[in-house]
Amino acid sequence: MRNPKVVVIGSGKLAHQLFPALHQTGNIDFVQVLSRKQHKGSKLAAILQCEVISSLDEIQESADIIFLAVPDSEIKELSSKLSNHKGAIVHSSGATDIEEIQHSNPAVFYPLQTFSMDKSVDFTAVPICIESPSSDLLKILENLAKSISKKVYFLNSEQRKYIHIAAVFACNFSNLMYQVSEDILDSKDIDPTILHNLIKETALKIQEMPAREAQTGPAVRKDSNTLQLHENILTQYPESYQKIYQLLSQQIQLNDER
Amino acid sequence: MRNPKVVVIGSGKLAHQLFPALHQTGNIDFVQVLSRKQHKGSKLAAILQCEVISSLDEIQESADIIFLAVPDSEIKELSSKLSNHKGAIVHSSGATDIEEIQHSNPAVFYPLQTFSMDKSVDFTAVPICIESPSSDLLKILENLAKSISKKVYFLNSEQRKYIHIAAVFACNFSNLMYQVSEDILDSKDIDPTILHNLIKETALKIQEMPAREAQTGPAVRKDSNTLQLHENILTQYPESYQKIYQLLSQQIQLNDER
Numbered sequence: 001m002r003n004p005k006v007v008v009i010g011s012g013k014l015a016h017q018l019f020p021a022l023h024q025t026g027n028i029d030f031v032q033v034l035s036r037k038q039h040k041g042s043k044l045a046a047i048l049q050c051e052v053i054s055s056l057d058e059i060q061e062s063a064d065i066i067f068l069a070v071p072d073s074e075i076k077e078l079s080s081k082l083s084n085h086k087g088a089i090v091h092s093s094g095a096t097d098i099e100e101i102q103h104s105n106p107a108v109f110y111p112l113q114t115f116s117m118d119k120s121v122d123f124t125a126v127p128i129c130i131e132s133p134s135s136d137l138l139k140i141l142e143n144l145a146k147s148i149s150k151k152v153y154f155l156n157s158e159q160r161k162y163i164h165i166a167a168v169f170a171c172n173f174s175n176l177m178y179q180v181s182e183d184i185l186d187s188k189d190i191d192p193t194i195l196h197n198l199i200k201e202t203a204l205k206i207q208e209m210p211a212r213e214a215q216t217g218p219a220v221r222k223d224s225n226t227l228q229l230h231e232n233i234l235t236q237y238p239e240s241y242q243k244i245y246q247l248l249s250q251q252i253q254l255n256d257e258r
Numbered sequence: 259m260r261n262p263k264v265v266v267i268g269s270g271k272l273a274h275q276l277f278p279a280l281h282q283t284g285n286i287d288f289v290q291v292l293s294r295k296q297h298k299g300s301k302l303a304a305i306l307q308c309e310v311i312s313s314l315d316e317i318q319e320s321a322d323i324i325f326l327a328v329p330d331s332e333i334k335e336l337s338s339k340l341s342n343h344k345g346a347i348v349h350s351s352g353a354t355d356i357e358e359i360q361h362s363n364p365a366v367f368y369p370l371q372t373f374s375m376d377k378s379v380d381f382t383a384v385p386i387c388i389e390s391p392s393s394d395l396l397k398i399l400e401n402l403a404k405s406i407s408k409k410v411y412f413l414n415s416e417q418r419k420y421i422h423i424a425a426v427f428a429c430n431f432s433n434l435m436y437q438v439s440e441d442i443l444d445s446k447d448i449d450p451t452i453l454h455n456l457i458k459e460t461a462l463k464i465q466e467m468p469a470r471e472a473q474t475g476p477a478v479r480k481d482s483n484t485l486q487l488h489e490n491i492l493t494q495y496p497e498s499y500q501k502i503y504q505l506l507s508q509q510i511q512l513n514d515e516r
Contacts, residue, residue, distance in 0.1 A: 172475030203461035217430035
C-alpha cells in the first residue's frame with residue numbers, strides 16, 4: 001500500500017505534536033500545510049518537509065486526505081468549502097460530530113491528550129479514537145494510528161463526545177486544581193514543587209483503584225473543624241476559591257454517601 | 259545514639275503506611291500500639307513487632323516518643339491526658355497547629371501524601387514536614403524522616419496549614435474530578451482506563467511548567483459552542499455536576515485573564 005498524501009490545515013498545538021510524530025513513521029507523505037499563522041505554518045511545513053500554501057485553492061487535487069487541525073467551530077464551514085475535493089476530510093476534534101464534516105468521505109482521528117507547544121508528547125500510550133463510515137478510509141487511519149500508538153479505539157461520535165467531557169474533568173479541571181494550589185503556595189512563598197510527588201501519586205493511584213475508593217482528606221472523613229479552618233483561610237483569596245472549596249467538598253461527601 | 263522508643267496511638271491508613279516504613283529502617287524501636295480498633299491495632303502491632311495495649315494507663319513510662327496518628331479533632335484532648343508523660347508527643351496532621359499539643363515537649367511529623375490501606379507507599383520522594391521547639395527532638399525526627407525520605411522540610415504550623423489546604427485542591431479535588439469522569443464514562447459503558455494516560459500526563463506536565471501555562475480545553479480557548487454542548491450533556495447527571503462544570507470553567511477563564 002502506498003503512503004497516503006496528506007494536506008494539513010492548521011498549525012496549532014495539536015498539529016505541532018501529532019503530524020511530526022506521524023511524519024517520523026515514514027508511513028505518510030505530507031504534501032502541503034495551510035495556516036493563517038504564517039510563522040507557525042512555515043515552521044510546521046519545514047518539519048514535515050512539504051510546501052506551505054496560503055489558500056484553499058492551492059490544495060493539490062491528488063491529495064488523499066485533508067486533515068483539519070482547526071478550532072471546532074471552523075470544521076463545518078471549512079469542510080463545505082472543500083466539498084468538491086475528491087480526497088477524504090478528517091477532523092481531530094473530541095467534541096465535534098463526524099456529521100459536521102460537509103463532505104462525502106469524512107473521518108475523525110482524535111488523539112486523547114493535552115497538547116502544549118513546548119512539551120513533546122510520546123504518542124505510544126496516547127489513545128487515538130478513529131471513526132469513519134468508509135471501511136477503506138478507516139483502515140488507512142487505523143494503520144496511521146497504530147504506527148504511533150498502541151491504543152487505537154474505534155468509537156462513534158456519541159461515545160467520543162462523552163470521552164471528551166470526561167477528559168475536561170480529568171484533565172482541564174484537575175489542572176485548575178493544581179493552579180489554585182500553586183497560587184496558595186506562591187502567596188506564602190512556599191516552593192510549589194513540594195506538591196509534585198503528591199500530585200503524581202494521586203494520578204497514579206486511580207490506575208490501581210476506582211477514584212471513589214482513593215478519596216482522602218477532610219471532606220470525605222467529615223472533619224468539620226478542618227473544613228471550617230480551610231474556609232476561613234480561603235477568605236484571603238479570590239471569593240471563587242471559597243465557592244469552589246465548598247462545592248467540591250460537598251460533592252465529595254455526596255459521592256461518598258451514594 | 260540509641261534508637262528512640264516509640265508508642266503509637268492510632269491504626270488508620272497513615273499509621274499502617276508510615277510506621278512499617280520507619281520500622282524497616284531499623285532506626286526506631288516500636289514498643290506499643292494503642293488503638294480503639296482492636297483488629298487493626300493488633301495487625302499493626304504484629305508488623306511493628308511490639309505489644310498492643312488497650313488504655314493510656316498502660317503506656318510505658320520509658321517511651322521517648324508518643325506518636326499520635328489519630329483524627330485531628332482528638333489531638334488536643336488526647337495530648338492533655340498525656341501531659342504528665344515525660345516523653346515527647348508528636349502529631350502527624352497537616353492542618354493542626356503544634357500548639358494544640360497539650361504537652362511540654364511537642365512536635366509534628368507530617369508526611370505530605372495520600373494514604374490508602376491497600377496501596378503501599380514508597381516514602382523516598384514523600385515530603386516530610388517536621389516542627390518542634392526542641393532542637394534535640396527536632397534532630398531525632400530529622401534522622402527518622404531522612405531514614406525514609408529524601409525530602410525533609412522544616413516548616414512551622416502556619417506554613418504547614420497552607421500546604422495542607424493546597425494539597426486538598428491538588429489531591430482531594432483532583433481525585434474528585436477523576437471520579438466525575440469515571441461516572442460519566444461508566445454511564446456510557448466506556449472503560450475509564452481510556453483516560454489513564456491523559457490523567458498521568460496532566461499530572462506530569464505541571465512538573466515542567468506552571469499549571470497556568472499547561473491549561474488546555476474549551477474553557478481556556480473560550481470555545482463557547484463546546485462549553486454549551488457540555489452543559490447540555492451534563493443535564494443527564496446530578497445537577498451539581500453542571501454547577502461544578504460552570505464554576506470551574508469560569509475560574510479557568512478568570513485565571514487566564516489575570
